[in-house]
Amino acid sequence: MGIVVVEICDSNxxxxxxxxxxxxxxxxxxVAVLINDCLNFCGLCRLKPYAMVNNKRIHGKTPEETLAKIRQAIEEELAVYE
Incomplete structure (x- = not known):
């Protein structure tokens, strides 16, 4: 298991x-990426792409923008361990 956990809803x-x-x-x-059945943000996964990075919700307008924000959040989380 990684020191940073990224969770993604499988309907996202x-x-x-x-x-x-x-x-x-x-x-x-x-980083450990977990694909879950549901992250309990009812309906959000169908409205816009998002993920949870160490329990912080990260979202954007497009999947590509969201991925860039996920990378940024991962970098910030990893900076704590340097």
Whole structure:
């Protein structure tokens, strides 16, 4: 398990990016990506792409913008351990 956890709902628009979990984990070995059935933000996953990074909600207008914000949030989380 990584020191940074990224959680994605399996109904989320973010999953339109192919193999997003492997993409993030290959860039950041310290990160664990979990695809969950539901993150209990009812309906949000259908409205806009989002993920939880160490229990902080990260979202954007497009999957690509959200992925960029996820990377930024990961960098901020990892900076604590440097």
């Amino acid at each position: 628009l973010l999953l339109s990016i192919p193999n997003i979990e492997h993409l993030i984990e290959s860039e950041y070995p310290e």
